[in-house]
Amino acid sequence: MTEFDPTPNDLALTGEATGLPLLTVAYAVALEYAVTAHAHHRRKGTETRRPGGPGAADGVPYVAHLLETSALVLDAGGDEEAAIAALLHDVVEDQGGLPRAADVRDIFGDLVADIVLECSDSLDPDDKLADHWFDRKRAHVRHVDDVDFRTLLVLAADKISNARAIVADVRTQAHVEGGAGVFTHFRPYSDAVGEGKGRATPPRSTDPFFKLTGGSVPASREQAIAYSATCALWYYESVHAALQRRADLSRYAPLIRLTQVLEFAVIELAAVAGFLGVKVQRVTKQVERDAKNGWIDPVPVA
Numbered sequence: 001m002t003e004f005d006p007t008p009n010d011l012a013l014t015g016e017a018t019g020l021p022l023l024t025v026a027y028a029v030a031l032e033y034a035v036t037a038h039a040h041h042r043r044k045g046t047e048t049r050r051p052g053g054p055g056a057a058d059g060v061p062y063v064a065h066l067l068e069t070s071a072l073v074l075d076a077g078g079d080e081e082a083a084i085a086a087l088l089h090d091v092v093e094d095q096g097g098l099p100r101a102a103d104v105r106d107i108f109g110d111l112v113a114d115i116v117l118e119c120s121d122s123l124d125p126d127d128k129l130a131d132h133w134f135d136r137k138r139a140h141v142r143h144v145d146d147v148d149f150r151t152l153l154v155l156a157a158d159k160i161s162n163a164r165a166i167v168a169d170v171r172t173q174a175h176v177e178g179g180a181g182v183f184t185h186f187r188p189y190s191d192a193v194g195e196g197k198g199r200a201t202p203p204r205s206t207d208p209f210f211k212l213t214g215g216s217v218p219a220s221r222e223q224a225i226a227y228s229a230t231c232a233l234w235y236y237e238s239v240h241a242a243l244q245r246r247a248d249l250s251r252y253a254p255l256i257r258l259t260q261v262l263e264f265a266v267i268e269l270a271a272v273a274g275f276l277g278v279k280v281q282r283v284t285k286q287v288e289r290d291a292k293n294g295w296i297d298p299v300p301v302a
């Protein structure tokens, strides 16, 4: 694990003192790059609805998520490289894999490319379908202990944006099944009902919360929704717990701030999940158990 070791660049004087702009043309180039690369990419679950009513565009452009992620990084005090990486953090995973990573490296340099790669869950879409959801997410949580400080900012901002989107979707769709349908868009739902795209990776009896599926696959719609909502809350709580440990040790102000903002988002998510019957306490206990079992590497206290 790398500790925060400020370089002269990290401690750069403010724009006023140096006469340098706070953001350069590289940020504008990254914005244009993200808009072009994600031109046809909509946010999950908005592919067919018109969120703004008559006259609004079909679906929510994915760039909305990238702008929010980058804005959170800047607002917390992240630097331009972190903010650029935030704009590009899904471009390798969602829009082109390794050739895309090479392109990002050519245009934006090693620092940005390395952050983007550290944010990429899987570079092979086939792997993503073949891997069990819990294995993939646990690897992602463990990864929080190893990555660079700028990457932590992007990871935190990404989770804040996603958790807020789930909360807003559940609340605005509360008139339909209490908003429960939102959780049918996630992988644990399709795994539990046995409708996974490509290779099926049904929940295993050793996975946490397996009992919520009724102990069998396919689960009923209600069981699968409860399972999916519980898994979602578990994931966000786990990422928050891992970020909290890095933030506590580092005293890196932008990370402390984003970890706090993520905590609020997770509390809101727990509240809407609680309305859907998710036992929040059970999720918290599981996160603690994971840490004890070494699913999340405990960070040594210096």
Ligand SMILES: [Mn+2]
Binding pocket: 065, 089, 090, 158
């Ligand atoms: Mn993202």
